[in-house]
Amino acid sequence: MRLFTTISYCIFLLASTSSIAADSKIVTFNSSDNILISADVYSPHKSSAPMIVLYHQAGSSRGEYNEIAPRLNKLGFNCLAVDLRSGEFSRGKDNQTAMRASNAGLSTSYSDALPDIISALEYTQKNYPDSKILAWGSSYSAALVLKVAGDHAELIDGVLAFSPGEYFSHQGKSKTWIRDSAKAINIPVFITSSKKEKESWQSIFDVIPSKDKNSFIPATEGRHGSRALWEKYNDSESYWQAIKQFLLSKNRVWS
Template identity: 55%
Template sequence: MKHLLTSVLLFLTIYSYSQQKVEYDAKDGITITADLYDAKGSDAFIILFHQAGWSRGEYKEIAPKLNALGYKCLAVDQRSGGGVNGVQNETNALAKKKGKKTAYVDAFQDLEASVAYVKKTYKPKKLIIWGSSYSSALVLKYAGDYPDAIDAALSFSPGEYFGDKKFITKSASHIKAPVFITSAQNEKESWSGIYDVIPSNKKQSFLPKTKGNHGARALWDKFPDSKEYWAAVKGFLNTI
């Protein structure tokens, strides 16, 4: 009975999490809204950025699973977005109300602010950034522009989604941290050039045997090949 109780308590410690909304400011004064998924006892942190037209709701299913792997998570509303899974993008709504630009590139300052917020507020021993679609390109830019600021980056369906078609590639050539890139099968050409210039000897890429999916939604349970993606993600995280 004692061993059973110990096992139950251990299970609760590892897998329980709490969720709360938090706010902080970007450098232009726009308030960023995010959801904190707080894994008990963890000093490792993943900041989650969504894909185009969406919100922090992209991670409603994903973040608790990352909590179970021992990571606190911050799912961020960037100013370029909309809504998904019943969650509207509050940062986008405020940016529009304030007359701010909401193009993909304008959201880079939201990434910068999010990393700064997490470092100042939670002081994690391990900090990972994770992006989906356009934001997956921006996390690679961040990792290259600030090569000593993070411990790893995961990028789901990156590409040169900006006016300058070398915008991400130029930054990626300066990345030091471990990098993981994945996508749908037919998207490899969009990121292979970026991947090739990353000098880190700890970079990994993954393509599913099936056609796969665009962005981090590839990890949603509704897709039969999500387990294959999760296995690749977990394998990478175990190397950090």
């Protein structure tokens, strides 16, 4: 009986994984230095529907979003989950971009992923010209999407940042590298994190001049990065409620 139960559970997991994979397709495009970037497209809606470009945290991959993207689809958004060159593996998916960058002898520190973030947004603009585009980051990429929102406003209509911070001083950047760019953000912004991480991004949030800036801190201790939305965590629904409130507001340009 125990063997049968184990086999049945394994079959269930394989079926679940297959259903997730069937909802997406992999695409590739070049970064500005010609490294091939891999991404999963989750696009059940018409091509003019708003598109969320999803970026993972350190040591991770586009697999970070294989549970999150389908839920965002149900809210009316298409999604592009991107492998950045600074990462490794998550939820059954190797980071293909990181492997290519490493094989080419390129640096794969957090800040080195900035061109990949920009290139993914440019790819989205080109292939979904009628869509509003939101950039969504997790940990180090959350900081980078805030930087892009300030430096390249023409690429983004909204930004969501999960556990951002000034993570780049040990890579030769200033201690206010993200904050300096955030001073120019004038699009809708949503920032969240675990409870203890709020002090890591509060100074960034404070300088954002956008009249539509929003934040959420859970009543629980919470989680770091986008994984806070994974169903296995008991407090994930509190994050989802805050996300829904931000994304589905009728006052936003993508509504």
